[in-house]
Amino acid sequence: MSNRFNKAALLAGTIMAGAMVATPAYAQENTDGADADDGFIVVTGSRIQRRNVDSPAPVAVVDSEEFELSGTVNVENVVNTLPQVVPGTTSFSNNPGNGTATLNLRGLGSQRTLVLVNGRRWMSYDTAQIVDLNTIPSFLLDSVDVVTGGASAVYGSDALAGVVNFRLKDVDGIEMGGQYSITERGDAARYEVHGAIGTSFDDGRGSATVYAEYYNRDSLFQGDRAFSNFALGGETDGDQQYQFGSSTLPNGVLRYLGGANGNTGLPAGTEFGPAGASGFGTGVVFDNTPGDFRQRAGDLYNYAPVNYLQLPQERYLMGGYADYEFSDGHEFYTEVSFVNNRVAQELAATPVTGNFNIDLATQLQFLVPSDQQQLLDIDAAETAQNALDGVADDPGVVNFFVQRRTIEASRRNSLDERSAFRVLGGVRGAINDNLNYDAYYMFARTRNSNIQAGNISRSAFQAGLDGTATPINIFGLNTLTPAMFQQIAIQAQNSDISSMQVASASINGFLGNLGMGGDDVGFAVGAEYRKVASQFIPDTALSSGDVIGFNAGLPTEGSYDVRELFAELNIPILGPDAGVEKLDVTAAARYSDYSLDAVGGVWTYAGGIEFAPVPDITLRAQYQRAVRAPNVGELFGGRAIGFPPATDPCNLGTGAALTATCVASGVPANEVGQGNIQPNGQIPATFGGFAGLGEETSDSYTFGVVLEPQFVPGLVITADYFNISIDDSISVFGGGLNNALDLCFNQVQDINDPICAPFAPGTGARSPGGAITTANNPLILAANIANQEVSGIDLQVNYGTTIPFSLLTDSGEQQLNLSFLGTWTEKSNFTPVQGFATVNECAGRFGTTCGEPTPKYKWTSRATFVDGPLTTSFRWRHLSGVRDDNDGVDYSQFNGVERINAYDLLDISFSFEVNENLTIAMGVDNVFDTLPQTPSFDAAGNVTTTSNGTLLGDNQEQANTYPSTYNVLGRDFFVSANVKF
Structure with a gap:
C-alpha cells in the first residue's frame, strides 16, 4: 500500500490546531502518527490530507477519557458542558421536549449545527433534519471535534454555526463494560452495558468491529424535588411570586364572557361551579383589577408534581464497521448502525379550555340552585336581546368559556419509539504516490412512532354538554364517572419518517511545492449528491383538530435534493528554510444546485491563513461564507396548533396607541388593559411551513493565536475571536408569538403594518370577546425574516508536567495534566425582523425572549493526577450570572428572580487499572x-424565600428553572468497569 494512504491516520482523533501536548480532557493531541515520512491525517473542517495537525480554523476537542472521567453514558451530558454549546433538547426536556437529545452550537439553533460521525453525515430524526445524539455510541468515541463557524464550503448545508465530528475508534480484541449511576437521594438511576469485538482477517488485509449497547434510564418526577414540586409564577402580571399552577381546575367551572351582544346585565368574568367549591356556587364576580389573578390562588391546580423532571429512556444500539483491501492500495469500507430508542413524556391530566355550548336542560342538575336560576336568567336575557337584534337564538343553550382538568384520566403520556438505521459503503485508495480517491454512498432512515394517552375528544366533550349525547358532569372533583370519561377520551398517535441519501466522491493529493521553503501544496476536489425526505403522519384525531391534550396538526410531507461540486487548496508558502516556521494559505469553494426553486444555485467559499514566525507562536485567521437550505419541516410543515408562553399586550397594557391597535385587532375597547382576555400564560397559535422559503446565508470569521512557549515545556495556549452573522434567518414570523405580539402592539402599533398581519381583522386571530383562544388564534408561518449574530473569544489552556510525588510507582513521580476551555460571549443577538429596530441582546441573559440562559462566561476546567494505575481527576464547571431579558419589569420587586447568580459545580472521579485487562472507575458529580x-x-401562598438565583417563576423553561442548563439531580454517583481482551 502506498505510504500516501494511511487508514489509521485518516481516523486519527483528538486533533487540535497548533497543539503539541496531550492532556486527558479537552485535549490538544500530540503529533504522533502524523510524521511527514510515515503518513497523513485529515483534520475536521477539511478534506485535504495533511502532514500536521495545524488548521486555520479553531478546533476544540473532547477526548475519550473525558467521557470515562465524567461518568456519562449519553453523549449530550459531556457535549453540553462545552463552552461553545448552549443546551438543546436533553433528558430533562419534558414540556417542551420530544424525547431526543440535540446539539445547539453557539445558541444559533440545532438545525444550524452539522453533526458528523467519522467525518460523514449522520442520521436525522424528524422533519427538521436534526441529529438525535442518542443514536451515537458513546463508549466507542475516540474524540469529539468542535469546529467554530460556517463550514458549508467543505461539508455543504447546515454548517452555519459550525461542525461537530464524533470519531469512533477501532477495537482490537474484545471490549466489554458497564456503568451504573444513581443520585444521593436514591432515585434517577441509569445503567448501561456494552460490548464490542474487533479483529483483523486475511493476513491483515481486512479488519472489522461489531458492537452492541443497552441503556436504561429511570424516570424522575418534578414532585421528587422540593424546588420543582410547586408551579410558581405571578410576577409577569405584576404580582408577588406564588403557587401559580393552572386556572384549569379539576372541579370544573363555567366562565361567562358576555352574551352575543354583551348585554345581559352580568359583568364578564362571572363564574359558576359546583356546590361547596371554593369561590363557586354563588355566581360570584371576580375582582377584575388588572394583574390581580391571585384571588383564585387557592383554586389553582398544581400541575408540577406529575411532570417528568428526568425522562425515562430505554435504548438498544448495535452496529459495526469494516474495511478490506481488495487490491494493493485499494480498500472497501462499510458502516452499519441500528438504534431503537424509547423515551416517554409525562404531563398533568388534560386541561380542557375554550368556548362550549351548554344545554341548560341537561347541565342544571349538576349545579346548585342559585347558579341554576342565574343561568336561566342569562338565557332569558340573551333570547330577548337576540329577538330585538334579529339574531338567531337557540333557546336553552348558552355559550360559556369552560375550564375543566380531567384528573380522572390521571396523566397525559406520550411515548416516542424511534427506530433508525444507517448503512454506508465506499472505496478508497491511492491512484499514485501523490493522489488518493474516496467515494461512498450512504442511506439513513428513521421512523418514529408516537402514542399519546390521556387526550380528550373536543367533539365528544361538546356533545356531553350540549345535549346531543349522554350528559357529562364536569362540576366537582372526580365527577366524571368511568363511563363518562370513556365517552370523551381518545387515544391519538402519529409517526415520523425521515431519510437521507448521500453519494460523494473526491480526489485529494499534492501538487508539489512553491520552492520557497513550504511543504507540498495539498488539494481536494469532488462532487456530492444529497437527497432528504421526511413526513409527519398524524392520525385522524390529530389531523382533524378533534383532540385536546397534545397539540393537533396537519400532515407534513416533502423532499428535495442537491447536486454539488467542491474544491479545496492548502498552500504552504514559507517554511523553516525561508527563515520562518511556516506561512500557509487555505481556500475552499462549493457550488450547490438545489431542486428548490427559491434556492436554486448557491456558492459558498472560505479562505484562511496561518503564520508562525517562530515555533512558539502561530497566528491564524479564517473567513467563511456558508448557507443553509430550509429543511422539510420549514418548507412543507402542516399547520399545527401550539401553546408557547407569551404575553398579550392588550390584556394589561395601557395607552392610547396600544388601545387603538388592540381595538382594531378585535378587542372590545372596555376590555383593553382589564386583565380579562388572557386567562393563561400560554397563548395558542397556529404554526406552519412555507414552501417559498429561500436559503439562510452566514458570514463568519475567526482570528487567533496559538502559543507553545519552549521555555515552558508542555504548555499550549490558544485564543480565538469568532464572529458569526446569519442573514435571512428562517424563523416563525416575528421571531415567535411573544415577539410578534410585542412588535405589533407595543412598537409598530398600526394594525395595517405587515408586522401586524397575523392579528389583522378578518384573520380570525381573536375571539369575539378579544381573547386569543384555541378556536380563534393567529397564523404564524416560517419566513426568511430574522438575523442572528454571535461573537466572542474562545480560550484554551493545556499544561502537562510531572510532580515529584508518587504512592504507586517506583519512579517517585506522577503526571499532572491541567486543562481549561472557556468562552467569553460578546454578542448573542437575535433580530426578529431584519432592518427593524428591535434587537434582542441575549448575551448574559435568559427569559421568554432569549430562552435558555446564555452566560457571558462559561468554562470547564480539569486537573488530573496520573499516579501509575490510579487516575484522580477534579472538574470545575462555571457559568457566569445572567439576568432576565425583560428590561421593563424588575422581578425582584415581586419576590421573583431578576438575575440568576453565577453557578459552579465540582465533580470528582477516580479510575484504577487493576491490570492490563480491567479498569474500574467511580466518581461523584455535583x-x-x-x-x-x-x-x-x-x-x-406567596413565595417568601429569597431565591439563590435559579428558582424561577413565569420566566422559567420548566420545573421552575432551566433544567438543561442547571443541575436538577443533585449529588450523583457513578461506578463503571471496562474489560479488554
Missing part, C-alpha cells in the same frame, strides 16, 4: 449538591 433553592410560602 459534589456540593447544588440545586435550585426550595421555596417557602406564607398563608396566602
Whole structure:
C-alpha cells in the first residue's frame, strides 16, 4: 500500500490546531502518527490530507477519557458542558421536549449545527433534519471535534454555526463494560452495558468491529424535588411570586364572557361551579383589577408534581464497521448502525379550555340552585336581546368559556419509539504516490412512532354538554364517572419518517511545492449528491383538530435534493528554510444546485491563513461564507396548533396607541388593559411551513493565536475571536408569538403594518370577546425574516508536567495534566425582523425572549493526577450570572428572580487499572449538591424565600428553572468497569 494512504491516520482523533501536548480532557493531541515520512491525517473542517495537525480554523476537542472521567453514558451530558454549546433538547426536556437529545452550537439553533460521525453525515430524526445524539455510541468515541463557524464550503448545508465530528475508534480484541449511576437521594438511576469485538482477517488485509449497547434510564418526577414540586409564577402580571399552577381546575367551572351582544346585565368574568367549591356556587364576580389573578390562588391546580423532571429512556444500539483491501492500495469500507430508542413524556391530566355550548336542560342538575336560576336568567336575557337584534337564538343553550382538568384520566403520556438505521459503503485508495480517491454512498432512515394517552375528544366533550349525547358532569372533583370519561377520551398517535441519501466522491493529493521553503501544496476536489425526505403522519384525531391534550396538526410531507461540486487548496508558502516556521494559505469553494426553486444555485467559499514566525507562536485567521437550505419541516410543515408562553399586550397594557391597535385587532375597547382576555400564560397559535422559503446565508470569521512557549515545556495556549452573522434567518414570523405580539402592539402599533398581519381583522386571530383562544388564534408561518449574530473569544489552556510525588510507582513521580476551555460571549443577538429596530441582546441573559440562559462566561476546567494505575481527576464547571431579558419589569420587586447568580459545580472521579485487562472507575458529580433553592410560602401562598438565583417563576423553561442548563439531580454517583481482551 502506498505510504500516501494511511487508514489509521485518516481516523486519527483528538486533533487540535497548533497543539503539541496531550492532556486527558479537552485535549490538544500530540503529533504522533502524523510524521511527514510515515503518513497523513485529515483534520475536521477539511478534506485535504495533511502532514500536521495545524488548521486555520479553531478546533476544540473532547477526548475519550473525558467521557470515562465524567461518568456519562449519553453523549449530550459531556457535549453540553462545552463552552461553545448552549443546551438543546436533553433528558430533562419534558414540556417542551420530544424525547431526543440535540446539539445547539453557539445558541444559533440545532438545525444550524452539522453533526458528523467519522467525518460523514449522520442520521436525522424528524422533519427538521436534526441529529438525535442518542443514536451515537458513546463508549466507542475516540474524540469529539468542535469546529467554530460556517463550514458549508467543505461539508455543504447546515454548517452555519459550525461542525461537530464524533470519531469512533477501532477495537482490537474484545471490549466489554458497564456503568451504573444513581443520585444521593436514591432515585434517577441509569445503567448501561456494552460490548464490542474487533479483529483483523486475511493476513491483515481486512479488519472489522461489531458492537452492541443497552441503556436504561429511570424516570424522575418534578414532585421528587422540593424546588420543582410547586408551579410558581405571578410576577409577569405584576404580582408577588406564588403557587401559580393552572386556572384549569379539576372541579370544573363555567366562565361567562358576555352574551352575543354583551348585554345581559352580568359583568364578564362571572363564574359558576359546583356546590361547596371554593369561590363557586354563588355566581360570584371576580375582582377584575388588572394583574390581580391571585384571588383564585387557592383554586389553582398544581400541575408540577406529575411532570417528568428526568425522562425515562430505554435504548438498544448495535452496529459495526469494516474495511478490506481488495487490491494493493485499494480498500472497501462499510458502516452499519441500528438504534431503537424509547423515551416517554409525562404531563398533568388534560386541561380542557375554550368556548362550549351548554344545554341548560341537561347541565342544571349538576349545579346548585342559585347558579341554576342565574343561568336561566342569562338565557332569558340573551333570547330577548337576540329577538330585538334579529339574531338567531337557540333557546336553552348558552355559550360559556369552560375550564375543566380531567384528573380522572390521571396523566397525559406520550411515548416516542424511534427506530433508525444507517448503512454506508465506499472505496478508497491511492491512484499514485501523490493522489488518493474516496467515494461512498450512504442511506439513513428513521421512523418514529408516537402514542399519546390521556387526550380528550373536543367533539365528544361538546356533545356531553350540549345535549346531543349522554350528559357529562364536569362540576366537582372526580365527577366524571368511568363511563363518562370513556365517552370523551381518545387515544391519538402519529409517526415520523425521515431519510437521507448521500453519494460523494473526491480526489485529494499534492501538487508539489512553491520552492520557497513550504511543504507540498495539498488539494481536494469532488462532487456530492444529497437527497432528504421526511413526513409527519398524524392520525385522524390529530389531523382533524378533534383532540385536546397534545397539540393537533396537519400532515407534513416533502423532499428535495442537491447536486454539488467542491474544491479545496492548502498552500504552504514559507517554511523553516525561508527563515520562518511556516506561512500557509487555505481556500475552499462549493457550488450547490438545489431542486428548490427559491434556492436554486448557491456558492459558498472560505479562505484562511496561518503564520508562525517562530515555533512558539502561530497566528491564524479564517473567513467563511456558508448557507443553509430550509429543511422539510420549514418548507412543507402542516399547520399545527401550539401553546408557547407569551404575553398579550392588550390584556394589561395601557395607552392610547396600544388601545387603538388592540381595538382594531378585535378587542372590545372596555376590555383593553382589564386583565380579562388572557386567562393563561400560554397563548395558542397556529404554526406552519412555507414552501417559498429561500436559503439562510452566514458570514463568519475567526482570528487567533496559538502559543507553545519552549521555555515552558508542555504548555499550549490558544485564543480565538469568532464572529458569526446569519442573514435571512428562517424563523416563525416575528421571531415567535411573544415577539410578534410585542412588535405589533407595543412598537409598530398600526394594525395595517405587515408586522401586524397575523392579528389583522378578518384573520380570525381573536375571539369575539378579544381573547386569543384555541378556536380563534393567529397564523404564524416560517419566513426568511430574522438575523442572528454571535461573537466572542474562545480560550484554551493545556499544561502537562510531572510532580515529584508518587504512592504507586517506583519512579517517585506522577503526571499532572491541567486543562481549561472557556468562552467569553460578546454578542448573542437575535433580530426578529431584519432592518427593524428591535434587537434582542441575549448575551448574559435568559427569559421568554432569549430562552435558555446564555452566560457571558462559561468554562470547564480539569486537573488530573496520573499516579501509575490510579487516575484522580477534579472538574470545575462555571457559568457566569445572567439576568432576565425583560428590561421593563424588575422581578425582584415581586419576590421573583431578576438575575440568576453565577453557578459552579465540582465533580470528582477516580479510575484504577487493576491490570492490563480491567479498569474500574467511580466518581461523584455535583459534589456540593447544588440545586435550585426550595421555596417557602406564607398563608396566602406567596413565595417568601429569597431565591439563590435559579428558582424561577413565569420566566422559567420548566420545573421552575432551566433544567438543561442547571443541575436538577443533585449529588450523583457513578461506578463503571471496562474489560479488554
